[in-house]
Amino acid sequence: MSQYENVIMLPQTNQLKCLYTIIRDRNTRRGDFIFYSDRIIRLLVEEGLNQLPIESCQIQTPLGVSYDGHKFLGKICGVSIIRAGESMEQGLRDCCRSVRLGKILIQRDEETATPKLFYVKLPEDIPERYVFLLDPLLATGGSASMAVDVLLQKGVKEERILFLNVLASPEGIEVFKKKFPKIKVITGMIDQALDEKKFVVPGLGDFGDRYYCI
Amino acid sequence: MSPLSSEPPSKSATHTDLQANKYIPPWTSPYIIGVAGFSGSGKTTVAQKIIEQINEPWTVLLSMDNFYKPLTPEQRELAYRNEYDFDTPEAYDLEAFYNCIISLKEGKKTQVPVYSFALHNRTDESISIYGANVIIVEGIYSLYDPKVLALMDTKIYVDTDLDICYSRRLLRDIVERKRDIEGIIEQWEKFVKPSSVVSVKPTMYNADIVIPHGSDNTKAIDMIIKHIRKQLQKKSAEHLAHLARLGRMVAPINFNNIKALPKTNQLLGMKSIILNRETSNDDFIFYFDRIASTLISEALELVHYSPAPSDIITPNGYRITDGVVQAQEVVAVNIIKSGDCFMRSLRKIIPEAIVGKVLIQSDSQTGEPQLHTERLPKFSSGCKVLLFDAQVISGAAATMAIKVILDHDVEESEIVLVVYLASETGLRRILNAFPNVKIVVGNLSAVEPKEGQDNDTDWWMSMRFIDARYFGTD
Missing domain, CATH: 3.40.50.300 (P-loop containing nucleotide triphosphate hydrolases)
Structure with a gap:
């Protein structure tokens, strides 16, 4: 497990390592990349949902006996960072059928070399919801931080944001720990470092390209 | 001194236990x-x-x-x-x-x-x-x-x-x-x-x-x-009578062979949806599928994995030194039709999995399990067999299914029973007959329950309802 309280890493089982071995391999074709990434994303979503609260309730069983059960508490929505983050939307919908999905487009400004916000579309009532922020790679944390700023400006509570990513760098984790200590970061694996080009090492390449194009 | 009298009494007791242990279909x-x-x-x-x-x-x-x-x-x-x-x-x-x-x-x-x-x-x-x-x-x-x-x-x-x-x-x-x-x-x-x-x-x-x-x-x-x-x-x-003896055996369950899912918030909430009579068929199917996915993932942890070859390179040119590959084929066997509830989730996780089926039904009068049909594939040597059943109540059907799989040259230790609701009596019976079988269970009841814990007398531990609701035949 991770050493940070609000950073939750999936249990590093053999099965999970096997899935990562496949998606890291540059010889893995897109069909397999999508299939095995989707499996990891599903595990991330289940782990994320487990962070949500439940409350006690009485239910009626088919025999008419009441039973001390539990029900889910709080509404959620997903917000994906275009384009790679959209690959995680289906995984969320597999667990929450009609979940609302907001989108944020952030791109690097060619002149200033800093991330710039291009497009935001979020559900109206997002301040009342738990937000699953979706981006498969957490590298420098630059665009994810900007997305979080957008959410906070819209009135989302920091402790109600869950940031789901497939792969994280220690640097990216550090950024979130410092800037947004109340956000729960749910990640499948934390890699060794960033290289001089700000790629995660060993990483898995450009997630969006591999999921959509290559 | 006759050889019989020299034998300590405890030994003959062990002998009886061994006989009771062995399941004879x-x-x-x-x-x-x-x-x-x-x-x-x-x-x-x-x-x-x-x-x-x-x-x-x-x-x-x-x-x-x-x-x-x-x-x-x-x-x-x-x-x-x-x-x-x-x-x-x-x-x-x-x-x-x-x-x-x-x-x-x-x-x-x-x-x-x-x-x-x-x-x-x-x-x-x-x-x-x-x-x-x-x-x-x-x-x-x-x-x-x-x-x-x-x-x-x-x-x-x-x-x-x-x-x-x-x-x-x-x-x-x-x-x-x-x-x-x-x-x-x-x-x-x-x-x-x-x-x-x-x-x-x-x-x-x-x-x-x-x-x-x-x-x-x-x-x-x-x-x-x-x-x-x-x-x-x-x-x-x-x-x-033989099946009953297997269930009554006092030998403690070997919990090393049983993997129960942790009681996470999601699983607690989903269990209430499954047990609630107000739940629509749509929701019932949806949430059972989700539970099934989690159970299958848990079962796949028991598959053998081995280190990957060291020549795996990422798109950025880095070598993977600690890769892992699956080293075992996974074959599924469903107990019709309660095990069929796992099919949709299984196809999402292992689309190409080979699936065998057995139909075992209890006689309506005596409750004796009867094998009606078996359609099992040729099991490749050393494969892992996941046996699916949504509920284990008496354990008789699962015991019989395991025996059928063993008769098809599968190692006992390579069989994993995947079940959502199971009574302790049922699992005890199965493990007494087959001590090396592994069990992945969503909810395990207790014979001697503590406050608020599931127990064998709870209605969902004594009634088959999951397949009827899943397939809409109740």
Whole structure:
């Protein structure tokens, strides 16, 4: 497990390592990349949902006996960072059928070399919801931080944001720990470092390209 | 000092435990009935009436015709000219017949050859028989070989007058088999009649019961059926008592073999949805699928993995040094139809998985589990078998399914039972019979529950409801 309280890493089982071995391999074709990434994303979503609260309730069983059960508490929505983050939307919908999905487009400004916000579309009532922020790679944390700023400006509570990513760098984790200590970061694996080009090492390449194009 | 008194009493107790541990399915000692008589005597009709009346879930009719010896080209020529003797005991492969019966008697999966009368040879096909509770062996020489007689529980001889047999045979061969009348008469005079008198008739003395006037004798057939039913009830009672003993065994459950899902918020919430009578079918299916995915993922942790080759490179050119690959094929087996609830989730996780099926149902009156059908693939050596059942209540069906899988040459330690709701009694029974089987369970009840804990008397631990709700058949 991770050493940070609000950073939750999936249990590093053999099965999970096997899935990562496949998606890291540059010889893995897109069909397999999508299939095995989707499996990891599903595990991330289940782990994320487990962070949500439940409350006690009485239910009626088919025999008419009441039973001390539990029900889910709080509404959620997903917000994906275009384009790679959209690959995680289906995984969320597999667990929450009609979940609302907001989108944020952030791109690097060619002149200033800093991330710039291009497009935001979020559900109206997002301040009342738990937000699953979706981006498969957490590298420098630059665009994810900007997305979080957008959410906070819209009135989302920091402790109600869950940031789901497939792969994280220690640097990216550090950024979130410092800037947004109340956000729960749910990640499948934390890699060794960033290289001089700000790629995660060993990483898995450009997630969006591999999921959509290559 | 006698050797018996020197033995400490504890040892004999252990011995009894060991015997109780071993699960003996009903087909390990199938009830075998032999039916003999002249050609045309009505053996097959008698056998079919018995099958209809005893109404056992898995009854097999085995004809000795399958055991004709393959003919040489010369013999085949004779056969086409009606000059080959098919009615002498020598025409049958009695050794193969005996081996087949003994294999069935031992409860093994048995291949029965298929003989083609058109080719006068064995075909490449064979019939596979496994798990039958009752086997009826029918043929003119089924009561001939003393070794085979010793394996039969009831031996019946259908005694019909030879001239009646002759007229029936004439009719059958002309009308059904379109053969010419001269050939039939010649064959009858030359082979059928002498063999019948010399070799078939004496086997009547090996029978327990002789039915005069053959298949028209309804009174005799009724009596036979009553007798067989009584024997089968006795057998069924023994099976049930045996299963009960397995559940009562006080040996503590080896929890190392049981992996129960943690009670996460999601699983607690989903359990309430599954148990709530207000839940729509839509929601029930959706949430069961989600639970099933989690259970399957958990089960896949038990598959063998090995280090990946060291030449895996990422798109950015970095070498993967700690890669892992799956080292074992996964084969699924569903207990129809409760295990079928896992199918959709399984297909999402392992789209190409091979799936075998077994249908096991409990007798509505006695509750005895009965194997109705099994369609299992050839298990590759060293594969992992995931056995799916949505609920384990008494554990009888799962115990039987595991035994079936073991009989198909799968290692006990490579079987993983995947189940959502399980009673402790049921799992105890399974592990007492098969201590090396692994179990992945969503909700495990306790026999001695603490406050707020599930227990074996909770209604969902004593009622099958998941498959009925999942498939909308309640």
